[in-house]
Amino acid sequence: MDKHLFICPCMFGLESVLAGEIKRLGGEDVVTTDGKVSFSGNTDMIARANINLRTAERVLLVLGSFTATSFTELFDKTKALPWERYIGRDNNFPVKGYSLNSKLFSIPDCQKIIKKAVVSRLSEKYRISWFEETGPLMQIQFSIFKDTATLMIDTSGYALHKRGYRKTSNAAPIKETLAAGIIDFARVRSGGSIYDPFCGSGTFLIESALRATNTAPGLMRPFQAMRWNWIDRKVWYNAKDEARDKINPNPDLICYGSDIDPEAINLTMENARAAGVEKYIKAEVLDIKDFKPKTENGIIFANPPYGERLLDIRQAERIYKTMGKVFPKDGFSKYIVSASEDFEDFYGLKANKNRKLFNGSLRCRVYMYY
Ligand SMILES: C[S@@+](CC[C@H](N)C(=O)[O-])C[C@H]1O[C@@H](n2cnc3c(N)ncnc32)[C@H](O)[C@@H]1O
Structure with a gap:
């Protein structure tokens, strides 16, 4: 199975709890930084992380990370990433993100450059010039922090704190x-x-x-990556079966x-x-x-x-x-x-x-x- 790098954002103060959860799940190369934990794992980790993690806000698939201090650099290095490995001809791939303490600070401009670079890469690979984008969503997310850009695709969809059980809520619920x-x-x-x-x-x-x-907190809800055709349905069935088998029915x-x-x-x-x-x-x-x-x-x-x-x-x-x-x-x-x-x-x-x-x-x- 293919190996991938992931980043899970989490609430400040919960990084060590999340790192522990990821290690127990079998995530490798676990690295903790402020407000997020990165790790590597196989394709099945996309399903297992989304379904099982209690303190992650979402699971992001990392395409690459590089220094970018000009739009040319951002374009060239984004285009060099293997987007076709994940994004098919029909997928919808909008771009959103943020920049902090960096030379490239205009979010709309960064969004446009990244979109152009991904389109340019996929046009060459698929030999088409126009993308209808009518298929499943592949939300591209970027972060630029101190001139380092990280490009990711969101696998979760709506945030993981939304377990699916809280239909209604009172004035000030805790997350x-x-x-x-x-x-x-x-x-x-x-x-x-x-x-x-x-x-x-x-x-x-x-x-x-x-x-x-x-x-597992994610047994009651769907995830965006369930709709991606490069992930075998069995990966999701197996991850759900594994999670159900672990339930203790009589605590x-x-x-x-x-x-x-x-x-x-x-x-x-x-x-x-x-x-x-x-x-x-x-x-x-x-x-x-x-x-x-x-x-x-x-x-x-x-x-x-x-x-x-x-x-x-x-x-x-x-x-x-x-x-x-x-x-x-x-x-x-x-x-x-x-x-x-x-x-x-x-x-x-x-x-x-x-x-x-x-x-x-x-x-x-x-x-x-x-
Ligand atoms: C910040 S909210 C708690 C939210 C809760 N943790 C959740 O996730 O939904 C505070 C709660 O305290 C309750 N409350 C206020 N005064 C109270 C009192 N004197 N005795 C008991 N409960 C009280 C309110 O009705 C409210 O539901």
Whole structure:
């Protein structure tokens, strides 16, 4: 099978979690940089990475990387790449990307030059001058960073945090990929009691159940590369069979969710049903002031309201104080996502560890108590 190079972008702060996932999946030459992880693998890795990775935002197939400080250089080096290996006569191949700290900074110009170079290459290979582009999408993506251009094709389609179970969502859901990363920090295994007293749309509970049952997050959705004819259908069937075989159907797990908003509880259960994990999830309407764990030990995940987005800051701070009072001191590890730099003061205890993260564009920290 052919060997390829891949790049998976991820949320800042989750690079090491993603690198671990890729290594466990059998990815080779794994290299971690800010906000992304690169690795190599065979064609079957396109299917396996998309289906299995919990913290990657997408899986990009890398065509090549080179220095480009002029449009001529960008054109010539783009044209030199083996585009015909991936893009057929009928494929639709639009170009998008970004440039940072580089001489070539005009995105529309870079887009035009790259498109021209790819068309020129494919025209020579296929001996045609006009491309109808009516076939499956091959989204070309470029990044130019400090004068190094990297050219890629997106294999995922819509971003991987869209697992397919969250049909509807509340005002401020945590991204599925971020929740999965925090769940990895907490070492959720196949058993135990998990709590989320601000469960909203149920992301922490559902991602915990997927993790504990070893259910791949991508089993419920399609990927762009499924439509590419150079990838044998069997590659996808095999990857899905492999993922299904790994599911643990009977974990000793209960995920307890609560939220002050009845609509959030309906959402949680609706999403849990869509994810096929409702039997592990119990959810009830409850104000945080009345929170009391139902077990002697477990893991508590919490993503309390951010002052900036939901309640006002004062109210959010009152909630942090209440959490400090009602969360048990012993028997439980706690992973709390907050945008407040003073969270620990209100909560009343310094975390064993914290990590900077972004929830969407919001800078926050996960405070870990264990
Ligand atoms: C930032 S959202 C949590 C989002 C959730 N992690 C998700 O992925 O959908 C905060 C949640 O806290 C809930 N909430 C606000 N005040 C509360 C209180 N006093 N007790 C319990 N829940 C509360 C809100 O209804 C909201 O669903």
